[in-house]
Amino acid sequence: MSYTTATTATPSFDVTAKLRSMAEGYRAHRADMRAARQTFNELSAMTDRDLADIGIARSEIRHIASQTVAQR
Numbered sequence: 001m002s003y004t005t006a007t008t009a010t011p012s013f014d015v016t017a018k019l020r021s022m023a024e025g026y027r028a029h030r031a032d033m034r035a036a037r038q039t040f041n042e043l044s045a046m047t048d049r050d051l052a053d054i055g056i057a058r059s060e061i062r063h064i065a066s067q068t069v070a071q072r
Contacts, residue, residue: 035069036066036068036069037065040061040062
């Protein structure tokens, strides 16, 4: 007669790796927000004529800045 023992491996939970991953995600989010803020500030500083020359209405600035982050 033979016996088999089935054991299931429990996934190891690496706290250090999880914290590192969370920190990297936070840094990436901060970099994205910094890029959006910089784009917003640069476009906001332009005159209406300059914006018209590049085909942007002042009301579109916030949307364009948020799209900068989405394209990354």
